[in-house]
Amino acid sequence: MGQFIDLTAKDGFTFPAYVAEPTGKPKGAVVVVQEIFGVNSHIRSVADGYAAEGYLAVAPATFHRVKQGVELGYTDDDMKAGFALKTAVEALPAPGVLQDIQAAVDYASRAGKVGIVGYCWGGLLTWRAAAEVSGLAAAAPYYGGGMTSPEETARKPKVPVMAHFGNNDHWIPLDTIDDFKKAHPDVEVHVYECGHGFNCDQRGSYDAAAAKLAKERTLAFFRKHVG
16 A cells, blocks of 8 residues: 655656555566556556565656646546546646656666556656656556657657557557557567557456456566566
């Protein structure tokens, strides 16, 4: 069970982050980047899961610059609200929310090497962080919406990346995943027989088998690069 703390970005902006501590000395850290639904119960449980695996887990509230205290569910109304908040964050002047992710990485580094994992919009932010945030050792984006667009595919990650996608994701067409793979032969790309949001056990698109396999692969990836 974790708790919220306050972190401060380079520009002086203070925002909350959910922190879950492992039992005993951490073997490294994992920054967990939220979907468009806030640092809700699902994202907190993901962070708790990484803490249970021995990592210091830090989940920054990446909506805080546009709205405080966001915790949405997965209804249609929640989806619309989340998209609106995401749009507002994406419209912020650069570096926008990446400086908050940088602050989370800086905080997490007290535990050793730092990996980053993100879901949905958080997957896109994780991909961007792999190219622009310093202090990372590895990145594992899950079904990052927009990540396979030409603009995002053009990014050059500075750390090893393992990417997870579903082959029935109506937000991320399969042909764009193929193009992404061709552009980044060094990125380890896994495609599962499922749709968007397959890792979230609170969504109708949850796929237990895909989620389990992706988590096993991600943990092995972090053991190799983080500790």
